[in-house]
Amino acid sequence: MPIHAVDSDRLYRKIARMLTDLIAAGEFVPGQRLPGERELARQLGVSRPSVREALIALEVEEKVEVRVGSGVFVSHPRALPATVLHQGEGPFELIRARWVVEGETAAIAAEESSAAECRDMRDAIEDLRRSQTPKESEEADRRLHVAIAAATRNGPLGELVQLLWDQGRGALWRQMEHHFSTPALWAETIEDHEAVVAAIEAGNAAQARKA
Amino acid sequence: MPIHAVDSDRLYRKIARMLTDLIAAGEFVPGQRLPGERELARQLGVSRPSVREALIALEVEEKVEVRVGSGVFVSHPRALPATVLHQGEGPFELIRARWVVEGETAAIAAEESSAAECRDMRDAIEDLRRSQTPKESEEADRRLHVAIAAATRNGPLGELVQLLWDQGRGALWRQMEHHFSTPALWAETIEDHEAVVAAIEAGNAAQARKA
DNA sequence: GGTGTCAAGTGGTCAGGCCAATTCAGTGCG
DNA sequence: CGCACTGAATTGGCCTGACCACTTGACACC
Numbered sequence: 001m002p003i004h005a006v007d008s009d010r011l012y013r014k015i016a017r018m019l020t021d022l023i024a025a026g027e028f029v030p031g032q033r034l035p036g037e038r039e040l041a042r043q044l045g046v047s048r049p050s051v052r053e054a055l056i057a058l059e060v061e062e063k064v065e066v067r068v069g070s071g072v073f074v075s076h077p078r079a080l081p082a083t084v085l086h087q088g089e090g091p092f093e094l095i096r097a098r099w100v101v102e103g104e105t106a107a108i109a110a111e112e113s114s115a116a117e118c119r120d121m122r123d124a125i126e127d128l129r130r131s132q133t134p135k136e137s138e139e140a141d142r143r144l145h146v147a148i149a150a151a152t153r154n155g156p157l158g159e160l161v162q163l164l165w166d167q168g169r170g171a172l173w174r175q176m177e178h179h180f181s182t183p184a185l186w187a188e189t190i191e192d193h194e195a196v197v198a199a200i201e202a203g204n205a206a207q208a209r210k211a
Numbered sequence: 212m213p214i215h216a217v218d219s220d221r222l223y224r225k226i227a228r229m230l231t232d233l234i235a236a237g238e239f240v241p242g243q244r245l246p247g248e249r250e251l252a253r254q255l256g257v258s259r260p261s262v263r264e265a266l267i268a269l270e271v272e273e274k275v276e277v278r279v280g281s282g283v284f285v286s287h288p289r290a291l292p293a294t295v296l297h298q299g300e301g302p303f304e305l306i307r308a309r310w311v312v313e314g315e316t317a318a319i320a321a322e323e324s325s326a327a328e329c330r331d332m333r334d335a336i337e338d339l340r341r342s343q344t345p346k347e348s349e350e351a352d353r354r355l356h357v358a359i360a361a362a363t364r365n366g367p368l369g370e371l372v373q374l375l376w377d378q379g380r381g382a383l384w385r386q387m388e389h390h391f392s393t394p395a396l397w398a399e400t401i402e403d404h405e406a407v408v409a410a411i412e413a414g415n416a417a418q419a420r421k422a
Numbered sequence: 423g424g425t426g427t428c429a430a431g432t433g434g435t436c437a438g439g440c441c442a443a444t445t446c447a448g449t450g451c452g
Numbered sequence: 453c454g455c456a457c458t459g460a461a462t463t464g465g466c467c468t469g470a471c472c473a474c475t476t477g478a479c480a481c482c
Binding site for chain 4: 443450
């Protein structure tokens with residue numbers, strides 16, 4: 001005789017679920033701005049703090065993006081969960097792991113890639129070079145790596161690269177980025193990326209792995 | 212890309228980060244109760260709503276558990292999710308992905324492994340050879356791969372191998388296993404595994420990768 | 423036409439309050 | 453003595469109302 005599943009769910013969860021349903025149903029599309037916190041609170045008959053809590057929950061789940069002074073927007077869906085692996089003893093192990101996987105990925109890509117896929121890589125590099133804000137360059141960088149992974153024609157492998165890419169991004173990582181983001185290093189990074197793409201285009205697997 | 216001087220991080224993120232750091236540092240152990248919302252707000256010099264938002268963020272990340280009327284408690288860390296990657300076009304892509312990652316893993320293990328870790332691998336192989344039921348051999352096989360990954364001294368890489376190992380296991384996979392599990396093939400598999408371990412023990416990275 | 427300015431709108435944060443659930447010490451009963 | 457009950461203290465859940473900082477876009481100005 002199970003006690004009636006009372007309404008023990010907290011309010012913010014209900015609101016969050018309703019909003020995710022609305023998004024999933026296409027009521028709000030990615031990139032669209034949804035009603036303001038005050039308006040949502042009014043429509044749902046709840047207080048603004050509750051709406052805020054729901055939005056924060058959705059933000060943590062990367063389902064929406066909150067821009068101060070502007071509004072909250074539906075994020076563009078990202079296939080994989082943001083955080084899965086533990087952080088180990090700092091970001092270095094993660095970097096090493098990425099190095100291993102992406103080296104091999106580049107080698108396979110060199111053998112499998114088509115012209116269209118190489119064009120995607122080139123586009124990403126162009127965007128990377130043109131990027132002005134950290135957000136832009138990060139996005140372009142990610143696109144490059146995903147493009148390379150896509151060229152392997154191996155779904156799981158591509159997702160793996162995305163997964164590793166989206167890991168870190170923690171406090172230590174940000175801090176490191178601060179220290180290491182000098183113009184010279186950035187230029188070098190872009191050079192390296194270009195070398196990889198060039199090797200892939202040439203079909204030189206060994207070279208691609210090394211780069 | 213210089214400009215991020217300003218401190219645009221929202222308050223709840225700072226609080227959440229501080230709490231996760233405290234938990235990671237062992238200041239709070241799993242199962243332990245944290246100070247109440249009011250107390251936290253007082254100690255941190257912020258308002259209670261901000262603390263609440265931080266706690267909700269942590270709750271969504273499953274780092275803490277909130278029990279009404281009782282308090283908020285540090286969660287017991289959860290295992291890796293069982294299923295993350297999509298299956299692609301059948302198990303073959305997955306196998307290829309594993310092949311890539313584990314080859315490189317074995318190579319690193321060859322350079323890094325200690326005697327104790329080699330002993331773990333040997334034990335796993337022994338169990339594998341002695342195993343009678345499919346369940347036993349699967350378990351031993353998994354232990355072998357995890358032991359190899361552990362020898363890389365790279366936390367994320369080890370978790371990656373486990374993640375890939377625990378993927379498939381779907382209907383197609385089982386069916387394949389049926390077709391391919393002849394005594395001869397099994398013996399060959401064990402031989403291969405032994406060759407890998409032997410190469411790792413010998414510190415021969417190239418040989419380990421190939422095997 | 424380009425540019426600086428300002429007001430409206432939006433999220434961020436705070437203070438203080440009341441309610442409901444939980445806990446536990448204290449009490450009364452068997 | 454042991455057990456169930458009770459009620460106050462504590463804790464999280466939710467609300468109201470307010471003020472601040474930022475973004476944006478219209479509008480006057482050069």
